[in-house]
Ligand code: SF4
Ligand code: SF4
Ligand code: SF4
């Protein structure tokens with residue numbers, strides 16, 4: 001793994017230049033700016049692969065464990081490439097009791113993806129999350145910002161299909 | 172503000188006490204003579220190492236005024252607070268916290284490396300846990316045995332974060348960090364990298380403070396047993412300066428007990444063929460290092476010269492300050508010098524094939540394990556040192572062999588590498604190496620006898636110290652740092668040209684090797700380190716010879732074998748090189 005982390009030649013070099021310029025322009029304590037830098041990097045690269053995190057750690061002169069700690073703390077950061085749509089299935093107790101697991105399985109099947117890994121068509125990343133505080137609507141699924149409550153297993157096909165089609169329309 | 176304004180009143184279990192504003196409930200209770208169990212909390216007052224994560228809640232007590240449970244380690248006393256530490260609610264609260272931790276714990280104490288030395292285990296005993304009322308999902312993380320030095324078993328981690336405080340705040344290495352959050356949080360390396368791939372210095376300070384078996388040394392005792400039971404092997408052992416003032420603790424002696432003679436005896440009982448003294452190597456290191464210092468002063472640098480006997484420190488400079496690699500002395504550490512001579516000089520004198528020699532070191536140190544595996548520290552394909560055991564591992568082997576340590580008679584080291592001076596003894600504590608070097612350098616430079624051998628200015632416990640020594644009119648500016656965070660400050664100033672020194676001693680561990688990562692656990696009591704340091708100076712005071720270059724056996728080695736300090740052969744056998752490493 002060490003080699004893979006230390007090799008930054010696989011990263012988009014133009015992107016790195018942009019990132020450097022951004023870091024250069026930061027005022028004050030760079031450590032405090034870490035979140036901004038990560039945010040910016042994710043915008044440029046789409047996600048935060050390990051070698052990019054290592055690169056950022058070096059640029060900010062801080063341990064990569066700290067950078068990785070922050071990246072894994074906030075769900076808004078991703079270490080994996082992300083699909084256009086992030087599908088989050090709540091696995092909190094209320095949702096679980098109401099069959100969230102079946103919903104998750106069905107979504108994975110429909111999107112032909114593995115949990116947390118982007119689908120091959122680049123459209124979906126499906127993940128399970130802990131209680132999102134909408135237990136009254138259990139089971140709950142969110143797709144990007146949109147919340148779907150009381151999701152029945154037979155509605156899942158329809159929802160996913162709409163996103164697949166929506167994407168075709170858009171392109 | 173007058174003192175009186177800063178004082179507030181409270182009661183602890185009905186006793187009235189007055190404390191300073193800002194005092195924690197824990198400290199207030201201690202003032203009233205009341206003990207409250209703690210787990211995640213760690214406060215090494217003298218070393219500026221405070222872990223205040225307050226997340227185990229094993230220390231909760233009842234605030235009678237509100238009826239609420241508060242964590243005593245982090246809660247500050249307010250004026251008029253009434254604290255109950257032994258109400259049913261408080262007792263049950265603490266028990267619940269502990270049971271929750273235990274419900275997610277492997278509970279394989281019988282075969283755990285920290286058995287009987289584990290703070291979680293002793294709390295379970297102290298709190299009379301007979302049953303665990305919760306069933307938690309147990310963690311399933313792989314155990315990391317990829318480094319030579321640190322054994323990491325995240326399944327035993329209770330998230331106290333003491334290791335993170337040590338590694339990030341005290342040592343400023345930053346290998347360990349919490350990853351993820353909430354229930355999924357785990358104390359790990361960046362990207363869950365193998366420990367062996369990280370920039371870990373192997374100082375072992377995370378191990379020193381880990382309350383459980385989550386972090387420990389990589390135990391080499393079974394490999395050593397194998398060699399001891401192999402009649403074809405000539406197994407030599409050496410003992411570091413700081414071991415002799417600490418091992419006794421493992422056998423019920425008070426901290427600071429000097430048990431050199433018993434250790435030698437025990438090692439013979441364990442079956443080692445020859446028992447050498449790392450202190451001999453320390454004397455030799457001093458002679459080589461003093462020569463190098465004098466040469467550098469006369470030859471115009473590079474200055475300052477930094478000591479190089481602490482491998483965690485060497486690892487640190489290679490990774491964090493690759494641009495400064497010309498400043499550390501090229502001298503190998505004492506253990507490597509002894510190993511190097513054992514497999515050449517001693518082997519030659521005794522007609523032993525170096526191939527048949529196994530060199531084992533007993534060290535206060537976890538990093539020495541990684542040091543021994545450095546390619547640079549081998550001569551003709553033979554590693555200078557084959558296995559390193561920490562003080563703790565030796566204690567376990569002695570117990571395993573059912574040797575009654577306390578009744579052992581005192582024995583002395585074998586020759587040729589067994590004689591040492593007071594100067595070598597003080598290697599074990601911060602400031603000692605540079606003091607020993609100063610004694611020898613003084614006589615080398617001035618050609619005069621040094622009458623007052625004690626350089627008291629160099630001693631002490633402050634993290635960074637400075638002193639000046641006069642030699643023939645030239646002033647030698649000396650710097651000392653212990654703990655890597657302090658070393659970093661010193662090095663940054665040197666790099667940026669803000670401070671100028673001629674010689675600097677750096678030790679990675681708090682207090683130097685007496686506080687090494689392989690020493691008996693201090694469980695947060697920094698007085699123990701002070702006791703060990705006192706004993707180190709006692710050994711020096713009591714030694715007939717107190718200057719390394721006057722060690723008769725050191726003189727003999729030069730006469731028979733090495734010729735002069737800094738000779739071609741000395742360079743080959745006793746010096747090494749450094750190389751820049753990626754920081755990751
Ligand atoms: S051994 Fe030292 S450097 Fe390595 S993780 Fe532990 S504290 Fe950090
Ligand atoms: S590894 Fe040890 S010291 Fe570190 S958080 Fe876990 S239990 Fe605490
Ligand atoms: S100070 Fe001593 S015990 Fe600590 S890492 Fe350095 S050599 Fe080892």
Ligand code: FES
Pocket residue numbers: 090091092093094095096130131132133134135136138139140
């Ligand atoms: S359990 Fe799903 S929203 Fe609370």
Ligand code: FES
Pocket residue numbers: 208209210211212224225226227228229230231242243244245
């Ligand atoms: S010791 Fe107080 S919360 Fe852990």
